[in-house]
Amino acid sequence: MDDRGHDVAPAVETTADEIAAMEIRGAATIADAAAEALAIQAERSDADRPDAFERQLRAAAKTLYETRPTAVSLPNALRYVLAGMDGETVAELRASIVDRAEEFRRDLDRAQSKLGSVGANRLRDGDVVMTHCHSTDALACLEAAVEDGIEIEAIVKETRPRLQGHITAGQLREWGVPVTVIVDGAARRYLDRADHVLVGADSIAADGSVINKIGTSGLAVLARERGVPVTVAAQTIKLHPDTMTGHTVEIERRDEREVLDEEARAAITDGVDGTDDGLTAENPAFDVTPPRYVDAIVTEHGQFPPETIVTLMRELFGETVDEPWERSEITG
Numbered sequence: 266m267d268d269r270g271h272d273v274a275p276a277v278e279t280t281a282d283e284i285a286a287m288e289i290r291g292a293a294t295i296a297d298a299a300a301e302a303l304a305i306q307a308e309r310s311d312a313d314r315p316d317a318f319e320r321q322l323r324a325a326a327k328t329l330y331e332t333r334p335t336a337v338s339l340p341n342a343l344r345y346v347l348a349g350m351d352g353e354t355v356a357e358l359r360a361s362i363v364d365r366a367e368e369f370r371r372d373l374d375r376a377q378s379k380l381g382s383v384g385a386n387r388l389r390d391g392d393v394v395m396t397h398c399h400s401t402d403a404l405a406c407l408e409a410a411v412e413d414g415i416e417i418e419a420i421v422k423e424t425r426p427r428l429q430g431h432i433t434a435g436q437l438r439e440w441g442v443p444v445t446v447i448v449d450g451a452a453r454r455y456l457d458r459a460d461h462v463l464v465g466a467d468s469i470a471a472d473g474s475v476i477n478k479i480g481t482s483g484l485a486v487l488a489r490e491r492g493v494p495v496t497v498a499a500q501t502i503k504l505h506p507d508t509m510t511g512h513t514v515e516i517e518r519r520d521e522r523e524v525l526d527e528e529a530r531a532a533i534t535d536g537v538d539g540t541d542d543g544l545t546a547e548n549p550a551f552d553v554t555p556p557r558y559v560d561a562i563v564t565e566h567g568q569f570p571p572e573t574i575v576t577l578m579r580e581l582f583g584e585t586v587d588e589p590w591e592r593s594e595i596t597g
C-alpha cells in the first residue's frame with residue numbers, strides 16, 4: 266500500500282514521486298516514464314488471479330495519474346497502455362501490458378523524431394529562435410535542423426521559477442548552437458532579434474488553444490506584436506480528447522515556496538510584527554495561449570494552423586474519442 270492508499274509496486278511509487286517533484290518532467294518524458302512504470306508494475310505483480318492483476322494495474326495508473334494535472338500526455342499514455350491489457354491468465358495479461366508499454370514508448374520516440382523533421386523545415390540558415398521552458402518536442406525540431414546543417418542561434422528564456430531554460434541552453438550548447446540566455450522580462454526587447462518563437466505544449470485543446478509553461482501566452486502576444494511567428498511543437502499525444510466535448514484543461518498550481526522561499530519571505534517581512542498573513546505568492550505552472558497568437562502546431566502528422574487541429578483530433582480520436590489514445594477507465 267502506498268502513501269496514497271493504493272496497492273502498487275514501490276517502483277511505481279518512486280516514479281509517481283519523481284513526477285510530482287518534477288525530477289521527471291516535461292509532457293513527453295512524463296508519458297514515457299508512466300508507460301514504463303505500468304510495465305514494471307506488470308512485471309513485478311504478485312497477483313495470482315487475473316482480477317487481482319487488473320486491479321493492481323489500475324491502482325498503479327491512478328497513482329501515476331494523480332501526480333500532475335495539466336499534461337494530457339500522462340492520462341493519454343496510461344489509457345493507451347491499459348487499453349492493451351488482454352488475456353485469460355495473469356501471464357497473458359502481464360505480457361500484454363509489457364508489449365503495449367514497449368510499443369507506446371517506441372511510437373513516442375518515433376513521433377518525436379518525425380515531428381522534428383517537420384519542424385526543421387520551418388527554419389532557415391541564420392535564423393534566431395527564441396525558446397521558453399524546456400520541451401523535448403521543440404528541441405527535436407532544432408536538433409533536426411542542426412543535423413541538416415542549418416545554422417541557427419537561440420535566445421533562451423530562463424523560465425522562472427524552475428529555470429528549465431537552463432536545461433534547454435545546455436542541450437543546445439551540446440549541439441554547438443550559440444545560445445543567449447535572457448531573463449523572462451527581457452523577451453520583448455530580444456524579440457527584435459528573433460525570427461521564430463518555438464515552444465512545446467502540455468495539452469492542446471480542440472479550439473487550438475495551447476497549454477504550456479506559464480509565460481508562453483505573454484510571449485506569444487509579444488511575438489505577434491513584433492511580427493515574429495510562433496510555432497508550437499507537439500506530438501499528437503498532447504491533444505486533449507476531453508476538450509472536444511467542451512471540457513477545459515486544469516492548470517496546475519504549485520507550492521508558493523517555488524516563487525518565494527522562506528528566506529525571501531523573511532527578508533520581505535522583516536520589520537513586520539508577528540505573522541504576515543497579508544503576503545502570499547501565486548504559482549500557476551501553466552497558461553493558455555489562444556489560437557490567434559499561434560501560427561502553426563507541428564506534429565508527427567505534419568503542421569497545422571491551430572484552428573484546424575480539431576480536424577486532426579477527429580481523424581485520430583473519431584467521434585467517440587476512442588483512438589489512438591484509447592479510452593479506458595484508469596480506476597477499476
Ligand SMILES: O=C(COP(=O)(O)O)[C@H](O)[C@H](O)COP(=O)(O)O
Pocket residue numbers: 287290291292293294336397398399400401402403429464465466467477478498550
Ligand atoms: O511546459 C513544459 C514543461 O513543464 P514542466 O517543467 O512543469 O513539466 C514543456 O514545454 C512541455 O511539457 C512540453 O515538453 P515536451 O516537449 O518535452 O513534452
